[in-house]
Amino acid sequence: MTQKSSCCPESDSGSSFTAKRKNVCCPSSEDKAQETAAPCCPPIETRERTGYRIWPFVAGWLETPAGSVPRIATRLTTGDMLGRWQMRWGIGRMRYRIAPGLYAAGSPGPEAPVLVTANYKMSFDALRRELGGLDCWILVLETRGINVWCAAGKGTFGTDELISRVRSSGLEEVVSHRRLIVPQLGAVGVAAHEVRKGCGFQVLYGPVRASDLPAYLAAGNQATPAMRRVQFSAVERLVLTPVELTGMLKTTLWAIPVLFLLGGIGPEIFSFSAAITRGGAACLVYFMGLLCGAVLTPVALPWIPGRAFALKGAIAGVLAGIAGLLLLPAMSVSHGAAFFLLLLAVSSYCAMNFTGSTTYTSPSGVGKEMRRALPLQALALLGAGVVWIWSAF
Amino acid sequence: MAKLRYLEGVTTLSLDVEKCIGCGLCPAVCPHAVLKMAQSKADVADRDACMECGACARNCPVQALSVKAGVGCASAIIHGWLTGSEPSCDCGGGTSC
Structure with missing residues (x-):
């Protein structure tokens, strides 16, 4: 049998207080x-x-x-x-x-x-x-x-x-x-x-x-x-970005197969090699848009011009698009235009979604910018799809 | 924070100075110093900094303040539009907050 100690109360968590007992008996593990x-x-x-x-x-x-x-x-x-x-x-x-x-x-x-x-x-x-x-x-x-x-x-x-x-x-x-x-x-x-x-x-x-x-x-x-x-410091904004990315997981799991599928459409009706190369490139652009809207825009928030988040995201997308055009191998004008629109739409949408995580945006303001931005984002996405498929022919 | 300002002229915040009893609680709970005390009454000092959190209206003992508070998350607002309900964080798995 183990010996009972004199300083500690009985171990029942519901045990009642007695005035004679010292308040604290068990030392903290850190002390x-x-x-x-x-x-x-x-x-x-x-x-x-x-x-x-x-x-x-x-x-x-x-x-x-x-x-x-x-x-x-x-x-x-x-x-x-x-x-x-x-x-x-x-x-x-x-x-x-x-x-x-x-x-x-x-x-x-x-x-x-x-x-x-x-x-x-x-x-x-x-x-x-x-x-x-x-x-x-x-x-x-x-x-x-x-x-x-x-x-x-x-x-x-x-x-x-x-x-x-x-x-x-x-x-x-x-x-x-x-x-x-x-x-x-x-x-x-x-x-x-x-x-x-x-x-x-x-x-x-x-x-x-x-x-x-x-x-x-x-x-x-x-x-x-x-x-x-x-406050809403750069560090505070940065730590919120991973969950922005995981929040887009469901959309991304839909977008990838769609992009590969659309990439395969061409003069031969459907080409698997085109699906891989064209679809793969489009997926890359999509992920660039995600990073632009859900990571870059939140972190660089005060330095990107504009107040509406959809606008900030679009600007970040345009900048990344210009960088991409300079760095990536040359492509046809229609191809480039399609990717540009895709990048813009994705980045703008993701940035707009970040309003839910900020410490200063009002629901009235978010509603207002969404009524303007959503149709434009949808239009850019539609335009990207049409120009992209057309560029294959 | 000084650099971060959102859209202007959108807030639903309103203050009825006649009703105000000058308890001073609204400037204490406002996270963006929208409200100040002026001549022992509440005063809207920086309307466009209001994020419609609703803390001031909730804590006003005489209902001098009102604001339409709610969720400012895009996917929640879309969900609200589609379902015709009030936007809530509970949609989309509730990951963001």
Whole structure:
């Protein structure tokens, strides 16, 4: 039989709080000094329940009047980085969620601030990595694995969910104050005055970025104007481009066979060798258009003239087309014109699609530019097809 | 961000200054500093920077602000046009957001 240690509470996750017990008993895995000094805790496996797995970010447990609360590590591991990379490519995107409810960072007491976030693990990671050295509570809402801003737009990160999560987590018993720090972008879905009416908690809107939280908290919950502004830096734009490409996967899987098929049409009705050479060249142009519209345009966004994304994408396509004409072997005028139109249409469409990922485009504006751009893109595509097939004869 | 400006004259944002009680919450939640406080009332300072996120209207306790908020994603809008429904991120596998 293994010896029971004296410092740790019984491992049942629902065990209740006793005042005599020190709040924190299990050292965090990152705190090496504490770990060696207190070798008294039973292995974390004693928290296991059949059918459940404990997330690697859980560094320990905190006993509170509302039950056991997982204490989270504030340092990200290789696994977290890998998961983030996976999400950027849209792999397993809809399964990257954590359980909603109350978590703890550091050793928060009843006076510690309560930070609210979404249960998309990438959002949760972005928050907890900024909380090193801070003692606070984290209230995670059920947003079905969607980030704060998008979930707020849908209403899942919203007033009703916040009120019911405050109640179900037993937050009233855990903290003595009645304040919630909600990320500013959550304001799209949360109405501060309704939350107060619904559960008695006052909503304070924190900074847009989690990285500003330590400064916000240190300043007594005051955000500077810069903390309230959304940015859209080149890096922020770049990390969004892989998912733009994977988002076009379905269209691409349709486009490739169509291009090979059309490439084969010629004087001999259908030629397999032409399908390979002409179709292959067209596929190359299509992929160039994808890169232009979904990667180059987003990254070079402020430096490409125009405001409408369809226009920016078309301009990028024209520039790439000119480069292509200079670099590639000479081809007939009609052939070149067809590829030019294809490049333009694909690049313009992909760039227009990026509006959904930006931090500053309005739905009214996107609707307006789409009503103008879509017919032109379709016309360019149709023109490309007609001229291309005609060029084979 | 200063360089990144979108189409002008399109936003559906409207502010009824008569109703405003000057609580100051709308400039705090606006991510693009569209709203400012002027003489203890809200004021639209940079209308064309509005991205229609809807945070200000949602948090106005007296409904002085209104804006038609929604999804600004092209494929979602096309989906909405085709199906006659409101655009939503849920179409197309929901990969982008």
